[in-house]
Amino acid sequence: RAQRGEPAARMTPITADRLRIRPLKLEEAPDDTHHSRAEEGEERTIKTTNLFRGPGTRCCLIEQLSEEKYECMVCCDIIWVMAPVWSCQSCFHVFHLNCIKKWARSPASQADGKVTNPEWQCSEIPHSCGDMCGKKRSGVDCNHPCNILCHPGPCPQCPAFVTKSCICGKTSRPMRCGQASALQCDKACGAILNCAEHTCVQVCHSGKCQHCQLQVQQVCYCGVTTRSVLCGTDKGGFNGSGHFCCLKICGKMLNCEAHRCQQVCHRGPCQPCPRSPSLVKTCPCSQTPLTKLLELGYSERQSCSDPIPSCGKTCNKPLACGSSDTIHLCENLCHEGSCGPCSLTSTVRCRCGSKTKEVPCAKIQKEDELVFTCEKRCNKKRSCGRHKCGELCCVNVEHKCHLICGYKLNCGLHRCQEPCHRGNCEPCWQSSFDELTCHCGLSVLYPPIACGTKPPECKNLCTRRHECEHPVFHNCHSEEKCPPCTYLTQKWCMGKHEQRSNIPCHLQDISCGLTCNKMLPCETHRCRRICHRGECLAEGSCQQPCMLPRPDCGHPCSAPCHKGSSCPRTTCTAKVAVQCDCGRRKETVVCAEAANSYQRYAAIAMASKLSDMQLGDSMDIGPLLTKKELKQTRLECDQECATLERNRRLAEALQIDSSSDPFNVRSASVYSDSLKEDARKDLKFVTEVEEEIKNLVELANKGKQSKRSHCFPPMNREHRKIIHELAEVYAVESVSYDSEPKRNVVITAHKGKSSCPNSTLTSLIERETAARAPPPIAHIKQAAGGSTWSKMVKEEPVIDYFDVQD
Structure with missing residues (x-):
């Protein structure tokens, strides 16, 4: 390379x-x-x-x-x-x-x-x-x-022939020199086994003979315990009577024939009696020789059973209790046997040396009881640097981690089996000696192959079996699943509304974006969901509002679909448009409220008719009780309605054209009551908006462009409502954009369509504020069957048309 x-x-x-x-x-x-x-x-x-x-x-x-x-x-x-x-x-x-x-x-x-x-x-x-x-x-x-x-x-290979013997040496024959196979006969080996008592019965073989497999019974040195082992086990430990040590007290009778051996099971003869007169030379506390005691008159010992004379001094043998700087001594007089319990206390320290405690010496029997284990856990890091020691009363100098690492190796298949360690794990040592090929077998990696090696990349087209019959455009790969087929096809949408073109083959659920419009099981409504898969009603029943007319008002029922049952009796929540008799006041109210309003209106009308009947007039109350009239409702005319009607009649009487009204009296009807009420609360804002809309309309009508737009700054909901209502008066398009709190309004004036009213809302509100109460006028006789506004007119004073300020 x-x-x-x-x-x-x-x-x-x-x-x-x-x-x-x-x-x-x-x-x-x-x-x-x-x-x-x-x-x-x-x-x-x-x-x-x-x-x-x-x-x-x-x-x-x-x-x-x-x-x-x-x-x-x-x-x-x-x-x-x-x-x-x-x-x-x-x-x-x-x-x-x-x-x-x-x-x-x-x-x-x-x-x-x-x-x-x-x-x-x-x-x-x-x-x-x-x-x-x-x-x-x-x-x-x-x-x-x-x-x-x-x-x-x-x-x-060497062409020479030589004479070779079999493995056991009992048979020989000529064969080619350097032949790898060893010569083997069919006779038994016969070699002496490890036990030196039996011979090998295997056929001629290579290597050492196996150990003798016969089971024999062996006795311990003291002759108390037996065991069953293979022949030849502990052959070198045989002393003539036993083969092994049973770790028990020997217990054999000593030569003195008075005491037994206290040593652990051992080879050879037992030691002489330790109490023999020839071996004991001092008193029990070892402070005084027996020869000196004999001079003082003590009798000489003749056998091992005779007591050892005491010197009468304090024993003073060191006891197992105490500490490194304080040694406790036996306080009893010279005596045989073990020393008695100590009356003092010892300071016992834990293994790690962090805690101590006082313990009566009488409870300490051995030297290893001078150390106890405390409950303090070691917080030092182990050699791996990840785990803590956690051992109670730890005395280790090197805290080795004995846990298995267990991290995944670089191959991603095996885990590290080494003890937990620092740094990265060693690469996976496992290798494969089989060829590694791609799926189609044209690209090959030859062994040895490290564990985790991915199959070789192949540039040939994939030869796997695919679900569709379209041409394959992706190469051979080692993944289990092939990439999705992107061949462009024609497929029906999920609702079978239309056949879509240029759809990739792997796409299954295709929506056309149209309404499903399938008939629901209720056989009354149709599905309103966008083109979808599966059933239209996956769960439950149809919840669309019932469209059957109500018997009282004719509005739809609007309750959830209830096929097979009558409509529930509920309050109608449909919106209806109501107006006063003169048509100036217009509002949208709930049907139930409109019905209550009509009942009040009918009651007032009937009351006025009854008063006329007292004067001799007749009345027909049938129209007030028909269903058609019940569906209608009326708003009461207010003072402004009476003023407008009075002005209209005065204009007719004086033959004055209402379009040339210098005070624009009729322009007040283009503004709703709610708009005027909002204008009274914030007249300055209304003035600014009207000025902006007026300028935009004049610019659109005078300019060459067909439309002009203006964007108001973000504002609250109440101000946006005022702009929308004023735009409707000026025939200007208004749209709200963005979300709270940056929601704003954009108005657009169209040339030839948008126009300014005769009187602005600001001037109307100012005139209402500066209005004066009119003087009383003569009574005007009301004609029979007059309406509500006519009643109000007869109570109003007659004013000269040109003195009206409202």
Whole structure:
């Protein structure tokens, strides 16, 4: 690769004695081929055979080297006949000497064979010195050197015949030298086993004989315990009577025939009695020799059963209690046997030394009881740096972590089984020796293959079986599922409303955006959902409002769909438009409120009719009780309605054209009561808005453009409502944009459509504020059957038309 200018492959430097070349996966048949790339853009087919075993290896190497068809596995270039080479003695691959030296980086690879840079002749094998090979053959126990000319590849098997004996040495026969298989006869081995009592019964075999498998009974040294073991176990421990120690007190009678042995089960004879007169030389406390006590008149001991005379002094033997700086001594007089309990107390320290406590010495029986374990847990980090020690009363100097790491390795398949450690885990050591191929098998990775290696990338089209029959455009892949098919097709929408074009094949649920409009199970309503999949009513029943007319008002029922049952009696919430008799006041109210209003209106009308009946007039109350009249409702005319009607009648009487009213009296009817009420609360804001709308309308009507727009700044809901209502008066389009709190209003004036009213709302409110109460006028007789506004007119004074200010 360095010679071709390509980047070097990532390799780990190794020495020549550790050099291992990955073998090619080739067959022995001479017709097999292996494709490799000699140089960029050029492919060459090379005939080869198995380079590891078989007699054809040598001949194949000679043929390929002579024809200059053999490639170096390091640089992937042809090995020319004049190039210096190095041949591996394990796999017999041939490499460029410079390539293998750069790879192995070892002085041992600088020379190969007998001759360096041998001269080549056309009649000889390339890279051969022409002398006899002389290398040691690979056969077992073969001492004959190779006797053919210098050659590549493995040496042929030794042709010599020798006489070899079988493994057990009982049979011999002639066979080829260096034959790997060992000679084995069919007779029993007969060798002495490890127990030195029985012989091997296995057929002629290699290696050591197995241990004797017979079960025998063995007795301990003291003769109390027995065990069943394989023959030959603890053969060296036999002392003539026993084979092993049972760890119990011996208990054999001593020579004194008065005491028993107190030692643990042991080999050989028991020790003499420790109370023998020949062994005891001092008193029990060891402070006074017995010879001195004899001089004082004590009798001499004759046997081990005689008591040992006491000197009468304080024992003063050190006890197990106490501490390093304070030693407790026995306070009893010189005595035999163990010392009595201590009357003092000892300071006992825990193992880690963090806590102490006072304990009566009488409770301390052994030295190891002078140390106790406290409840303090060690908070030091373990060697892994992740876990805490957590041990009670810890005394460890090095806190090793004994937990298993368990982290996933770089392969993503196995977990680290090493003890918990610092840093990154070692790479997964598991490898596969099987070929790793892509799904179609055209791209191959040869072993060994590190664990976790992904299949090789393949540039051929995917050959898997797909659900559709459309052409495949994606390459071979290792994922379980293929990418979705993107071939453009025609498909019906989910509701079967229309057939859509240019739809990718993998898309299944396609919505046309239209209303479903399928008849629901209630057989009254149709589905209002946008084109969807599945049933229209996935859960429950139809909840659309019932459209059957109510018997009293005729409005739809509006209750949830109730197929098969009568409409429930509920209050009608439909909106109806109501107005006064003169038509000036107009409002939208709930149907139930309108009915109540009409009942009040009918009651007032009937009351006025009854008053007329007292004067001799007749009345017909039928129209007031019909369903048609019940559906209607009336608003009461107010003072402004009476004023307008009075002015109208005065104008008719005086033959004055109402359109030339200098005070624009009729312009007040274009503004609703709610708008005037809002204007009274914030007259300054209304004035600014009217001025802005007026300028926009004049600009639109005078300019060349067909429409003009203006955007008001963000404002609250009440101010936006005023702008919308004023825009309706001026025939200007108004739309709200954005969300709270930045919601604003944009108005648009259209040329020839938008116009200014005769009187502004501001001037109207100012006139109402400055209005004066009119003087009384003469009574006007009311005609029979007059309406409500006529009653109000007869109570109003007659004013000159030109004095009206409202």
